[in-house]
Every structure is written in structure tokens, then in C-alpha cells.
Amino acid sequence: MNASLHIEQLHLAYATPQGPHSVVRDFALDVPAGHIASLLGPSGCGKTSVLRAIAGFEPVVSGSIRLGEALLSGPGIHLPPERRRVGMMFQEYGLFPHLTAAQNVAFGLRRLDRAAQSARVQELLAVVGLAQSGAKFPHELSGGQQQRIALARALAPSPALLLLDEPFSNLDAATRERLTVEVRDILRAAGQTAVLVTHHAAEAEAMADQICVMTPVH
Numbered sequence: 001m002n003a004s005l006h007i008e009q010l011h012l013a014y015a016t017p018q019g020p021h022s023v024v025r026d027f028a029l030d031v032p033a034g035h036i037a038s039l040l041g042p043s044g045c046g047k048t049s050v051l052r053a054i055a056g057f058e059p060v061v062s063g064s065i066r067l068g069e070a071l072l073s074g075p076g077i078h079l080p081p082e083r084r085r086v087g088m089m090f091q092e093y094g095l096f097p098h099l100t101a102a103q104n105v106a107f108g109l110r111r112l113d114r115a116a117q118s119a120r121v122q123e124l125l126a127v128v129g130l131a132q133s134g135a136k137f138p139h140e141l142s143g144g145q146q147q148r149i150a151l152a153r154a155l156a157p158s159p160a161l162l163l164l165d166e167p168f169s170n171l172d173a174a175t176r177e178r179l180t181v182e183v184r185d186i187l188r189a190a191g192q193t194a195v196l197v198t199h200h201a202a203e204a205e206a207m208a209d210q211i212c213v214m215t216p217v218h
């Protein structure tokens, strides 16, 4: 089930030898279920920090993050990442090189029995247009195909929210443009709530129902 995302009064800070360094302040975002939102802004304005806080990798100083009815982060509350129902497709979270495309997609499905796992993997490979490529290893796929497998892997466990952090940044301009549209269509068809981080206004405009422009705290 896709859920709506509500972020209120978010304050994020990193510990430094000089004391806490605030990177996000008074940040708010509302994404209705099934919508794609984009965080757009210059390098260092805190886009990745917001995604990491939503995923549960960073605690919040104050404010709250809710997914549907569930409070993920708030004063004294920090649900661990594996209990958030949040999927991720991050540039640096590449595929496991020693696993086939199908095994990569199956990675988040370990709780399902074998038959259900393999049915879900085939379904997702078809969704991303790579039904025939399940037996291939990542190095046998193009960059764009690898990112589509990464998308299939992120979608396989049916996350309530999908986070995408610059997912196309290592691709050439033509592949990037094509994949932006393809990924948008796949997310729309799945009714997937998603938050995309990007530096590129054109990418945000092509993909998102709503764009949140962030400015640096300092």
C-alpha cells in the first residue's frame, strides 16, 4: 500500500568537533499517496540529508516524519530503517556484482517462499522491460539497464514510499533523458509515492507532480 508522506518542522544536524552543525531547518513536505515529489536545490542544501532522515539513517533533532498513519521519526522516536516500509534507489547503492539481475531483485524478498519470490521477480523484471535478462550479471548490462534492475529491486518489496537520490547521475545524457520518462511511467503505473532528489530542474519537471526547492541553511 502506498502511503502519503508528511514532514513537519524538520531540523537535522550533524555532530562536529565544534558542536552540532545544522543542515536542514524548518523543512516541511506533504506528498499525497501516489504522487512523485522532487527535492531540487544546489549542492550542500541538505537534499540527501532529508532522504537519509526519511529512510531512518539519520536521527532528527526536532520535527516529525510520518508515512500514512505511522510516525517514523519525532521527538524521542526513531523507527529503524527496516521497519519503515521505505524503498531506496540511490546512485551509490549499486547492484551486487556477484548476483544475477533476478537474484538482485529477489534480495528484498527473502521473507517470501521460493515460488512467490520467483513470481514477484518475474513480474518486476517485466515491469522494467527486462523480462529476458534475469540470468545476466550486472556487468553484462548497460548502465541504463542496471538502473532499471535497481528500480525493480527497490519496488519488489512493495514499499509504501520510494526514495530516489540522483538515480541517473552516472548515465549519459540521452540514456538519462529516456530513463527519466521510463521510470516516471513505471512509478505512475504502480501508483508509487516517491521522492526524487536531483540537481536538474528539467529532470524534476519531467518526473515530479510537485517540486520542493531547497535553499542552504547558512
Ligand SMILES: Nc1ncnc2c1ncn2[C@@H]1O[C@H](COP(=O)(O)OP(=O)(O)OP(=O)(O)O)[C@@H](O)[C@H]1O
Residues within 6 Å of the ligand: 014, 015, 021, 023, 041, 042, 043, 044, 045, 046, 047, 048, 049, 050, 199
Ligand atoms: N556525515 C556528515 N557529517 C557532517 N556534515 C555532513 C555529513 N553529511 C553531510 N554533511 C553536510 O551537510 C550539508 C548537506 O549535505 P547533503 O549531502 O544533505 O546536501 P545535498 O543537497 O544532498 O548535496 P549534493 O547535491 O551535493 O548531494 C553539507 O554542508 C554537508 O557538508
